[in-house]
Amino acid sequence: MSELRRIIHIDMDQFYAAVEQRDRPELRGLPVAVGHDAPRGVVATASYEARRFGVHSAQAIQTAKRLCPGLVIVEPRFQAYKEVSAQIHQIFHDYTDLIEPLSLDEAFLDVTANKRGIALGVDIAREIKARIKAETRLTASAGVSYCKFLAKIASDYRKPDGLCVIHPDRALTFIDQLRVERIWGVGQKTMEHMHRMGIFTGADLRRASLSHLTREFGKMGRVFYDFDRGIDERPVISEWERKSVSCERTFARDLSAPDEVSAELGHAATELERRLRKNGFEGRTLTLKVKYADFQQITRSLTQDEVLTSRSQLLELGLRLLALVDYSPSHPIRLLGLGVSGAHGDDERRGEPRHEWRELELEFLPW
Numbered sequence: 001m002s003e004l005r006r007i008i009h010i011d012m013d014q015f016y017a018a019v020e021q022r023d024r025p026e027l028r029g030l031p032v033a034v035g036h037d038a039p040r041g042v043v044a045t046a047s048y049e050a051r052r053f054g055v056h057s058a059q060a061i062q063t064a065k066r067l068c069p070g071l072v073i074v075e076p077r078f079q080a081y082k083e084v085s086a087q088i089h090q091i092f093h094d095y096t097d098l099i100e101p102l103s104l105d106e107a108f109l110d111v112t113a114n115k116r117g118i119a120l121g122v123d124i125a126r127e128i129k130a131r132i133k134a135e136t137r138l139t140a141s142a143g144v145s146y147c148k149f150l151a152k153i154a155s156d157y158r159k160p161d162g163l164c165v166i167h168p169d170r171a172l173t174f175i176d177q178l179r180v181e182r183i184w185g186v187g188q189k190t191m192e193h194m195h196r197m198g199i200f201t202g203a204d205l206r207r208a209s210l211s212h213l214t215r216e217f218g219k220m221g222r223v224f225y226d227f228d229r230g231i232d233e234r235p236v237i238s239e240w241e242r243k244s245v246s247c248e249r250t251f252a253r254d255l256s257a258p259d260e261v262s263a264e265l266g267h268a269a270t271e272l273e274r275r276l277r278k279n280g281f282e283g284r285t286l287t288l289k290v291k292y293a294d295f296q297q298i299t300r301s302l303t304q305d306e307v308l309t310s311r312s313q314l315l316e317l318g319l320r321l322l323a324l325v326d327y328s329p330s331h332p333i334r335l336l337g338l339g340v341s342g343a344h345g346d347d348e349r350r351g352e353p354r355h356e357w358r359e360l361e362l363e364f365l366p367w
Contacts, residue, residue: 006121015105147232248337289337
């Protein structure tokens with residue numbers, strides 16, 4: 001790179017739960033989980049008080065209640081969260097318009113050439129954190145580095161209300177002691193594969209050649225090779241073209257009867273047609289997503305010559321895809337989803353899957 005960039009990753013602390021505790025003082029200090037209290041409900045966000053009991057996001061509500069008998073479950077208010085998120089993004093825009101939202105509660109900012117003319121990314125991050133706290137009464141954690149990969153990890157270093165900088169001169173030292181499962185793209189199966197190869201840390205990964213990694217992991221091998229060397233040229237992109245529209249539903253009870261599954265597919269086709277129309281989206285590939293009771297997940301896709309817009313098209317193709325799926329009373333379906341994407345589209349950004357990030361020990365380095 002000809003010039004080192006200043007990239008900030010802002011991550012709101014326990015965002016949904018924090019908004020609820022802010023707006024409802026009686027919840028402050030209590031273990032709170034935001035989610036729908038139902039047999040198949042899932043935790044959207046847990047307060048830090050709840051996390052001490054092992055409650056975390058994406059966990060089944062029923063599991064969370066067993067772990068924390070005094071758990072207070074609050075129905076989500078997504079409109080309220082969107083309004084707060086918009087308020088926070090207005091603060092971001094006072095410093096830069098190069099903002100890449102990842103969700104309502106986190107975003108990347110490229111502040112290399114910022115509106116305030118502030119030289120150090122850490123000073124901008126400190127100002128943004130202070131303004132978020134003053135204007136919303138919420139706390140945010142910030143990570144600062146020269147690339148998105150490291151800024152994302154740094155934001156999780158001193159949560160809550162944390163600020164961490166990974167200086168270019170210390171990047172490889174940081175990565176050396178990074179557990180491989182903390183690297184973007186390393187999910188459970190990839191982690192297990194790497195462990196079988198004797199790769200447990202960034203230092204271990206760096207001993208593997210590029211040819212070896214691409215042989216074992218395909219195109220992602222190159223991503224792992226680069227990230228492990230602190231190489232991440234991805235820009236902060238303020239606007240992404242929508243590449244898919246989808247809907248899915250988790251059932252109150254597992255389904256195995258063909259007529260019930262087909263009926264649910266019809267409901268999904270109706271909802272997908274509505275969403276396609278609302279978003280003005282046109283695509284030619286239909287994807288069926290199935291999650292079984294044991295949480296195994298599969299997808300099946302078909303691409304057509306014509307644009308998919310009507311319920312009849314979606315249902316006809318969906319039933320054809322469903323015929324390729326095996327299910328039975330001993331292997332029932334927990335979740336069903338349908339999505340439309342572009343004929344040549346792919347709705348994941350290269351090397352940037354969703355992933356959980358945890359704290360790492362590294363001294364604070366101003367930069």
